[in-house]
Amino acid sequence: MSDQHYEQQYLDLMRRIWREGDERRDRTGVGTRSVFGAMLRFDLAGGAMPLITTKRVYWKTATREMLWFLTGDTNIRPLVLQGVKIWNEWPHARYVKETGEEIALDDFVQRIADDEAFAARWGDLGPVYGKQWVDWPTFRYRKDGLYEKGEGINQVAEVVESLKANPGSRRHIIEGWNVAELDSMALPPCHKTYQFHVADGRLNGLLYQRSCDVALGLPFNLWSAALLQRMLADQAGLEPGEFVWMGGDTHLYLNHEHLVEEQLEREPQGHPRLELLRRPASIFDYRIEDFAVHDYTPHGPIKAPVAV
Incomplete structure (x- = not known):
């Protein structure tokens, strides 16, 4: 050793x-x-x-x-409410790009914390880590040639x-x-x-x-x-x-x-x-x-x- x-x-x-x-x-x-x-x-x-x-x-x-x-959550709000800042920059950058509003990062994060509707619109990261880990999406092939969503894995x-x-x-x-x-x-x-x-x-x-x-x-x-x-x-x-x-x-x-x-x-x-x-x-x-x-x-x- x-x-x-x-x-x-x-x-x-x-x-x-x-x-x-x-x-x-x-x-x-x-x-x-x-x-x-x-x-x-x-x-x-x-x-x-x-x-x-x-x-x-x-x-x-x-x-x-x-x-x-x-x-399995993909919204940063639960992290923000615990003071965890790891993911804040990505939604902030998307918000600035899509709205043109030059809001400071700290002000954006405070809005995420204070406004649940704002967080729902701008705080989501898409289907990142946890979503794939506990709810990997599946689709089933049907006899009519179409696909339907199955239960997540x-x-x-x-x-x-x-x-x-x-x-x-x-x-x-x-x-x-x-x-x-x-x-x-x-x-x-x-x-x-x-x-x-x-x-x-x-x-x-x-x-x-x-x-x-x-x-x-x-x-x-x-x-x-x-x-x-x-x-x-x-x-x-x-x-x-x-x-x-x-x-x-x-x-x-x-x-x-x-x-x-x-x-x-x-x-x-x-x-x-x-x-x-x-x-x-x-x-x-x-x-x-x-x-x-x-x-x-x-x-x-x-x-x-x-x-x-």
């Missing part, structure tokens, strides 16, 4: 991208340095979590987002049941990349494919991420994916095993130079653990109060702009 701190592989990836990545134009116009095909591995035994310590990661915010995904519920009933299956998968609905989404899924594997009573998990903002996104993605794995293990009566993260286009934005340089000067510290305080009746019944993190003493946060 290596004595190297679990976070060092994240810092090594960041350093490699910044020094060796291919510099390119991107969808946002900001520009990135990018590598392709990265991998990180973390052992979740004993409550360990891949929680980044070289800057503070707001794990409760990421947890609230994960719980929101599991509701709850992939998360099916994975829980398959982990219990058929742990040796190679089909424990949650998929977000619904090709037919990508154009309707505010942002096509970045963390797109989850697969799970049971060995010796331990649940291993793998996340494939097609596109990854290493500075701002990946610390959240690591926590969230490991959290989902822990929740699934809890529901299936399994111990947490290894979490494997795989990245396709794995990049740093050029306007994050100050963040990268400052973070790479810091040393990882501590080994935070996640405790699940309650096992609810289903994976859809967890609350934010059910999670406690121990021994998390990170360096301070480092702010940087989000590219939309």
Whole structure:
């Protein structure tokens, strides 16, 4: 077993991208340095979590987002009412583009919070993550040659049941990349494919991420994916095993130079653990109060702009 701190592989990836990545134009116009095909591995035994310590990661915010995904909701209002700001920029940009009103982001978000009808019109993100996870749309072919809408598929519920009933299956998968609905989404899924594997009573998990903002996104993605794995293990009566993260286009934005340089000067510290305080009746019944993190003493946060 290596004595190297679990976070060092994240810092090594960041350093490699910044020094060796291919510099390119991107969808946002900001520009990135990018590598392709990265991998990180973390052992979740004993409550360990891949929680980044070289800057503070707001794990409760990421947890609230994960719980929101599991509701299948696609409107930002429930997040806004909890003070979660992760998704605000996308509906704001759409509102400004479609109405021409140059409203400040904070004012737009306040209107989302205060006006339920306004939120219903402008706060929806389209069929993003949670919709695909718990209500993947289906269509049936009829004898008259037409299609009719069928019952949505709850992939998360099916994975829980398959982990219990058929742990040796190679089909424990949650998929977000619904090709037919990508154009309707505010942002096509970045963390797109989850697969799970049971060995010796331990649940291993793998996340494939097609596109990854290493500075701002990946610390959240690591926590969230490991959290989902822990929740699934809890529901299936399994111990947490290894979490494997795989990245396709794995990049740093050029306007994050100050963040990268400052973070790479810091040393990882501590080994935070996640405790699940309650096992609810289903994976859809967890609350934010059910999670406690121990021994998390990170360096301070480092702010940087989000590219939309």
